[in-house]
Amino acid sequence: PDLLLPRRDLKTVLAAAAVLPTASLVLMLAFFVILPRTERPLWNFLNPVPQATAGLADQVRPGAFAAIADNPQVAFRAEAPSLPREDLYWRGLVLNTLEKEDWVRRPPPKGEQERIEGGKLIAQTLYPEPSRAGVLFALDPPERFAGIRGVRRSADAVFSVRHGLERRVRYRALSVVGGTLTATAPVDRAFYLKVPSRIDPRLTALARRIRREGKTDAERVALLEDFFRSQKLAYATTDLAGGADPLADFLFGKKRGYCEFFASSFGLLLRLSGVPTRLVGGYLGGEYNALGGDYLVTQESAHVWVEALVDGRHWGLI
Secondary structure: OOOOOOHHHHHHHHHHHHHHHHHHHHHHHHHHHHOOOOOOOOOHHHOOOOOOOOOOOOEEOOOOHHHHOOOOOEEEEEEOOOOOHHHOEEEEEEEOEEEOOEEEOOOOOOOOOEEEEOOEEEEEEEEEOOEOOOEOOEEOOEEEEEOOOOEEEOOOOOEEEOOOEOOOOOEEEEEEEOOEEEEOOOOOOOHHHOOOOOOOHHHHHHHHHHHHHOOOHHHHHHHHHHHHHHOOOEEOOOOOOOOOOHHHHHHHHHOEEOHHHHHHHHHHHHHHOOOOEEEEEEEEOOEEEOOOOEEEEEHHHEEEEEEEEOOOOEEEEO
């Protein structure tokens, strides 16, 4: 009973406690009138939108993807029907230029045009995590996007928005799973055959043999696949190849590597063999929730694969 406040003291405490919210309300009304309207909250720096801290970069360098192999951070969630794993390639960025050992993206050659042939239409609704990158992901190959403003499409089926996805958004995508990107205009083969000036002699010797024995682009692809199988290469994220030429060390030395080692070396050898090639960065797989009907795709699913122009018109996924 001694802890109970007398009525007179209780009034004093309540009056003092009411000062702060009352003063805050007055200030809020004043700020509402005098402050400019902004696209984002004025005090956003106190509670910033979370940004993706890892994920696909705008270049592929052997060893780069291994750093995010064990990162469980969510990349996006996608409402879509359950599909076989071989159909779960989530296309993002196309890397079409080799600079030393790095694959980077440059604007596709002017006049290049592609359409999708075959396949089945699959609708998706995607919920990406906030990111400064403006690349939109969807099942490969995507045909169109809706529900988000300012979408740009490149000739090689890369979709993006100018200012990135710095807040949580939702967009819809329509993909033609199993479809093939087909060139409807002449392809600049020289652009997709450029290679660095310095290449390990073991790689050039292998490419000369592939080019000599394979009479067509498709035969050269098959011969290179046979070589990769014969090397007994292992998927790994530790004890990786390195040195002056990590790709040669991967194929003829360590024989251990992550997806960028496989894709980078395969793409380089195809170009050396005379087969136009580019890399695609995205995600592979995802955890399907049958109850919710959606996929959860994490950074652990980051992947890079090869597209080759196997007959002068069709870009085949390898």
